[in-house]
Amino acid sequence: MLWPERPGLAFILIVSLVLIWTFGFQVHDEAVFLLYGEPPEDQPERDFLDVAMKVEFPAPINYAPIQEICARTTFRPGLLFSCEGQHGGVGMLRNQILKCIRYAIHAGAALVVPTIALRNAKELWDIETKTEMGLEYLFDREAFDTHLLNGCPGMRIYERAEDFPFYEQRVRTGEPLTLIGSQFELDYPREGLRHPREWRHFFDWWLDGRSISIQTEAPVHIHMGQSFLEYPVIDDGEAFVHEFGKILSFRSDTRALAAKILWELMETFDIEIDPTQAINSNTFYGAHLRLEQDALWAWPPEEGWVFGAMNTQFDEQFKNLQRTGLEVVYVASGNRTVVDVFAESARMRNMPISVVTKEDLLTGDDRRMLDNMTFDQRGLVDFLVMFKASAFMGVAHSSFPWTVALRRHELSRYKGIANEGSDLMRDEYSIIMGMTADYPYVDPFVYSIWP
Numbered sequence: 001m002l003w004p005e006r007p008g009l010a011f012i013l014i015v016s017l018v019l020i021w022t023f024g025f026q027v028h029d030e031a032v033f034l035l036y037g038e039p040p041e042d043q044p045e046r047d048f049l050d051v052a053m054k055v056e057f058p059a060p061i062n063y064a065p066i067q068e069i070c071a072r073t074t075f076r077p078g079l080l081f082s083c084e085g086q087h088g089g090v091g092m093l094r095n096q097i098l099k100c101i102r103y104a105i106h107a108g109a110a111l112v113v114p115t116i117a118l119r120n121a122k123e124l125w126d127i128e129t130k131t132e133m134g135l136e137y138l139f140d141r142e143a144f145d146t147h148l149l150n151g152c153p154g155m156r157i158y159e160r161a162e163d164f165p166f167y168e169q170r171v172r173t174g175e176p177l178t179l180i181g182s183q184f185e186l187d188y189p190r191e192g193l194r195h196p197r198e199w200r201h202f203f204d205w206w207l208d209g210r211s212i213s214i215q216t217e218a219p220v221h222i223h224m225g226q227s228f229l230e231y232p233v234i235d236d237g238e239a240f241v242h243e244f245g246k247i248l249s250f251r252s253d254t255r256a257l258a259a260k261i262l263w264e265l266m267e268t269f270d271i272e273i274d275p276t277q278a279i280n281s282n283t284f285y286g287a288h289l290r291l292e293q294d295a296l297w298a299w300p301p302e303e304g305w306v307f308g309a310m311n312t313q314f315d316e317q318f319k320n321l322q323r324t325g326l327e328v329v330y331v332a333s334g335n336r337t338v339v340d341v342f343a344e345s346a347r348m349r350n351m352p353i354s355v356v357t358k359e360d361l362l363t364g365d366d367r368r369m370l371d372n373m374t375f376d377q378r379g380l381v382d383f384l385v386m387f388k389a390s391a392f393m394g395v396a397h398s399s400f401p402w403t404v405a406l407r408r409h410e411l412s413r414y415k416g417i418a419n420e421g422s423d424l425m426r427d428e429y430s431i432i433m434g435m436t437a438d439y440p441y442v443d444p445f446v447y448s449i450w451p
Contacts, residue, residue: 051275052259057387058278058411061246065239066151075108075154078219080164082112087127090379091399094248098450099231100224103181106199110156125294143249166217176221182230190444192232229448242410245450250380258384264361269328284328286389287317290398292334299397304440307395314345316433324391329355332382392430396442405430407451
């Protein structure tokens with residue numbers, strides 16, 4: 001027995017240890033509250049959100065395939081590429097920036113950080129405004145610098161063209177020389193440029209024809225204009241295709257909101273979502289409804305765009321929903337009225353589903369953050385949520401569903417262009433609805449988008 005001759009002292013020490021133990025946990029709990037702004041019982045949610053927003057879909061970037069491609073190029077002092085004012089929806093805009101970077105790699109050029117043309121908030125179809133935003137408007141700037149420099153260590157990145165060495169002594173000190181990537185092969189097929197690996201040779205020949213030589217102290221500035229879906233991405237190999245798009249990570253606040261949406265889906269509908277898994281089965285269905293103002297303007301049903309009509313998009317989504325058996329439907333659409341009509345149509349068909357959007361699932365500060373975002377910034381949140389859906393479907397005339405479906409296809413057992421026998425693209429995770437005959441024209445997204 002401890003202290004047999006002084007039992008009172010033993011009692012006092014035991015009581016003191018109990019008090020210290022209890023008070024210690026209280027202090028720890030208060031520290032956790034001060035650090036996270038929430039009581040410690042929310043630890044499971046914090047852990048979930050932390051993992052969900054940090055995991056790049058479907059896996060962290062692997063620099064090796066990018067490094068292999070960049071190692072084929074000799075980077076040249078005195079050559080600078082820029083691609084200011086890139087425009088389009090998020091999917092196309094992202095692809096245009098990646099394509100500009102790819103041409104800069106071919107040429108062996110340094111790069112000015114790309115900028116983005118701000119969409120007209122009142123007229124969504126107006127995407128070629130003069131208002132220019134920095135790359136961070138949609139993408140994680142720090143991740144861009146890190147990924148590009150690690151993947152392509154020979155390339156130099158500049159905030160402004162004027163920061164380039166000897167820029168004031170450049171060839172033709174007025175406007176930069178303008179070039180589009182497709183101008184050396186104007187008759188290329190749907191599959192893209194026939195000779196992408198000869199692009200540097202064509203570029204140098206083009207400079208020679210203008211009596212321009214690249215010199216360190218007399219640099220050349222090339223502005224890359226926008227051409228449309230002409231680069232055959234698979235030419236660089238499947239491994240490169242899988243990794244190159246990860247250079248452009250979406251803004252951290254949109255990743256945080258997407259993670260919170262996944263948590264709310266799980267809590268609200270009692271479904272199991274493991275944030276460490278790229279796609280969880282039997283969780284929720286992702287429906288992309290491309291029926292916003294700009295879509296109706298660009299792809300009018302009366303001109304043959306069958307899936308430009310609301311009812312035909314609904315019918316395809318409902319048929320696929322019944323096939324999957326999923327009961328929670330997350331809808332991505334910039335038109336709330338369309339979502340409400342979709343939910344009512346499902347009710348009229350007696351479909352046992354719950355239809356939700358990001359606006360339904362986010363509350364408090366999260367909802368205020370979302371409401372302060374622009375149309376395209378809010379679209380990033382939908383991109384990230386749709387990546388994780390158990391099943392996904394969209395139309396063929398939009399780059400959004402193609403980007404989502406092709407990235408998810410990396411997990412598929414099918415190789416090449418996925419098609420289980422119907423629809424333009426159909427694998428076990430995603431569907432691009434309809435066949436070629438259902439569209440007046442199908443853009444070659446499948447050949448020319450980096451997922």
